[in-house]
Amino acid sequence: MLLTIQHETRYSFDFGVNHGLQRLRLRPKSTHGQQIVEWTTDLQGATHEAAYDDQHQNHVELVSLDPGVREVVVTCHGTVRTADNNGVVGEHSGHFPLWCFLRATPLTRAGLKVRALVAGIDADRRDPLAFLHKMSEAVRGAVDYVPGTTDVKTSAEQALAAGRGVCQDQAHVFISAGRLVDIPTRYVGGYLKMDGRIEQDAGHGWAEAYVRGLGWVGFDVANAICPDERYVRVASGCDYSDAAPFTGIATGTGESRLSVHLSVEENRVGQQQQSQGGQHQSRGE
Structure with missing residues (x-):
């Protein structure tokens, strides 16, 4: 599937x-199951300073806010080709060792609620894939x-105690539970093309677990499926804080306001052109 993404984030401040x-x-990451065709990031009220890949192989851009501005706009536009691999991302890679995904973080530390949830799962842990689906x-x-009902600082234990939250919270509970039974788990942030709509409310979050013989496998708790070709992986890490789209500081701004506009749609014209080009190439051979 060829997905076209338009993502605008606008920050407004009381003062410069x-x-x-x-x-x-x-x-987005160029990983197993997806390929970036094109991607651009435009800045208004900010200046690009540097770019690098972090320990989780997330592409990070470092930008400074222009002195005196009261509004900053970051606009991303791109096209990503995806495939349905039944949620399987593949073997672990990168500089961050696999065992680090067994460590608790402030957002994923298991308490009594998470422990009780895991104890109540009726599945054989010797079959990790079946157990993860049950989990x-x-x-x-x-x-x-x-x-x-929650925010970016809500922990897995707090969300479980409240019994409500969003996709980020469900992913954190899944991650916390998996680490409790010695299954490496991580958080993934990205985009999801919801069926029947182009405009999206926000980005999406889900979890991945490492299964021996398969590698990393995705689990979208919110939608009760393993990610398919409608999903685009952007960033991953031990929890949301490692994969957050924006992190940083700004001083002297007073109160700030955030607005996000996101659209994800299937690019059928690009797919048809690719298919026609492939046919001509085959006949030429």
Whole structure:
């Protein structure tokens, strides 16, 4: 599937910025199951300073906010070719060792609620894939999807205690539960093309677990499926904080306001052109 993505993030401030520095994780990964055809990031009210790949192989752009600006706009536009691999991303790679995905973080530390959830899962842990599917079902049943009830600082234990949250919280509970039974798990942030709509409310978050013999396998608890060709992986890490699209500081701004516009649609024209080009090439051979 060829997906075209338009993502605009707009920050408005009460006062002009004295100093500001932001890390952007917005460029999708070229990984197993997806390929970037094109991608651009445009800045208004900010200046590009540097770019690098972090320990999770996330592409990071470092930008400074222009002194005195009261509005910063970051616009991303691109096309990504995806494939349905039944959620399988493949073997582990990168500089971050696999065992680090067994460590608890402030957002994923297991408490009594997570421990009780895991104890109640009726599945054989000797079959990790079947157990993970059961675990995903258990998390979805324990944490209702209710937007606006949590924030980026809500931990897995807090979301489970409240019984509600968003995709990020469900992913954190899944990650916490997996690490409790010695299964490496990680958070993934990205885009999802929802069926029947182009405009999306926000980016999406899900989890991945490492299964011996398969590698990393995705689990979208919120939608009760393994990611397919409608998903675009942008950034991953031990929890949301490692994969957040924006992190940084800004001083002298007063109150700030954030607005996001996101569209994800299938590019059928590009797919038809690719198919026609492939046919002509085959006949030429």
